[in-house]
Amino acid sequence: MIFDSNSGMLTCESCGHQENIDNYQEKDDNIESSSDTNEYHCKNCGAIIMTDSDTSATTCSFCGAAVVIAERLSGKLTPAKVIPFKISKEEAQIAFKKWCKKGLLTPKGFMSADRIKNITGIYVPFWLYDLKSRAMAEASCTIVNTYDEGDYIVTETKHYNVFRDVDLTYLKVPVDASEKMNNTLMDKLEPFNYEELKDFKTPYLAGYIAEKYNMDDKELFPRVKERVDQYADSFLRSTIEGYSTTSIINEDIDTKEVSSYYSLFPIWMVCYDYHKSDHIFAMNGQTGKIVGNPPLSKAKIFTWFLGISTISFLIINIILFLVGGEF
Template identity: 65%
Template sequence: MVIHYKCPSCGADMVFDSETGKLSCGSCGRKDNVEDFPKDFISHVFAEGETVEYHCKNCGAEVLTDADTTATTCSFCGAGVVLADRLSGNMAPAKVIPFKISKEKAMDAFKAWCKNGLLTPKGFMSADRVKSITGIYVPFWLYDLNAKAYVDATCTRVRTYSRGEYIFTETSYYDVHRSVDLNYIKVPADASEKMNDELMDKLEPYEYSELKDFNTPYLAGYIAEKYNYDAQQLLPRVKHRIDSYIDSYISSTITGYSTTSYKNKRIDTKQKQAYYTLFPVWMVCYDYKKSEHTFAMNGQTGKIVGKPPLSYQKIAAWFGGIASITWIVIKLIAWLIGGVF
């Protein structure tokens, strides 16, 4: 089933406005709260069985979508639609962080970011080769975890002292035991097979104070994906992700020793709860010298990640400048030392 949100005033298509946090009509300017939108103006169109084909209510065009898509826009008239059948049952998100940055502001921020690249080619910094910028709600799991860790270690304290002509080194050995109970709240993991995990991790952090209970109007006017991996499938990755934080905490409780050697360390991490959540991401495709570069922007905070091309000429000039400055400094130090002596 496909959902359209129609303006109660003029009947035009409505989309979610990231700046006001409301459904907005592009025709007459009317704005409605997401939670209060009148149900009489929500138009439903049933898709054709299990296929990924439907007919746009606005213009009647036939539109094909990816099987993982849960929200999209009509390629012919631009109407924002939500594929409700793919957001039901186990596929229904619990939470969503709405887009806070508009498409125009995202584009301006990306162009400014391009121009700040000190080692990027000059042509790249002009930022006039953006092929597309797309607002996507990416599926994530947020995990509440409990980790219990048990550690047995041998620690030493070394003391050096002198008596008469002799220097003594005294080493004391200690058996150290630790039992810690740690809770981690809302640890994120990207649940889409299409998205690069490293890229999605670098977009963090998101501000969880702006998490909302999921409501389909937030998706109107954007693309949204459903998860490909359930909470159990991604749990090992999340456990591995917090291991370093657990190790760091354990180390912080064992201080004042010269050395620490672990004899036994056992970490037992269990999932308390997992929330299926949609995070806002602007994806930017940038064409430079017949190759595409993909960048991502946190649709809530504006943080941009990606690998821009590098100018080898600028890199050579930069290292050449550093080498020249180093040579000058060495010569100056040598002259000063020579002048002293």
């Protein structure tokens, strides 16, 4: 059985039977582990499945059965929350095709139908942080007024010492916890809708690939702290308004972790190899947002530049002709 993103149920593709995941009891009966931690036996067809140490769910390459490696989702490796896939593979393929067509300067045949068929649904590990910050700032500000007084222009400058001391609370700030994923790419896939955040149960992973985290919440805290400190700095500065000039004299931001949740977020991914350079494209499996940097075709760029130059040349000559010049 696999997780069906349309119905939200655990579904058998053969007979159509569906089960409510909320009624599912966790158990470890879908795989048998061998002595090699990277080798597993599919209980559906008996084939040996090789995975790397970070994979916690995959698909049998021989029979197509969904395989969840439960021992990699137990103890400290058990996710607290999961956002299920809301966009099916078929919907993702259609969306990728539409997105690819928007690239006017991309190479011919970019993201072919065959390539788009190979998109992969991955549950990427994230840590969600609840944080509190105390932010303080001291600034020197002025208000400048200019007015006429008789034969003179008077400039009046008033000086102010401004102080801010605020407490800020942040809930569920996400940071991806997989070394394989590009951090910038993952950040651009935000935001996720936390109203659809579910308590984790393994059936959500059936039919998809899932990665376990490489970095725990303590290792990633400096990254989330840097991100939140930027938010706090921006908020502080936004409260100092209405002055002609503002100069920050002193600023102190103290951010502390309140709690963290190990979670899995749904991502559709496609890898494109162009001139020995890898281009990775990702889609938020919940909202459909697509990010990535497509390759550029030199031939199309040259044609575009030539066309713009020709049009500009004709426009200039038409203007010269209208004002009495010659072609």
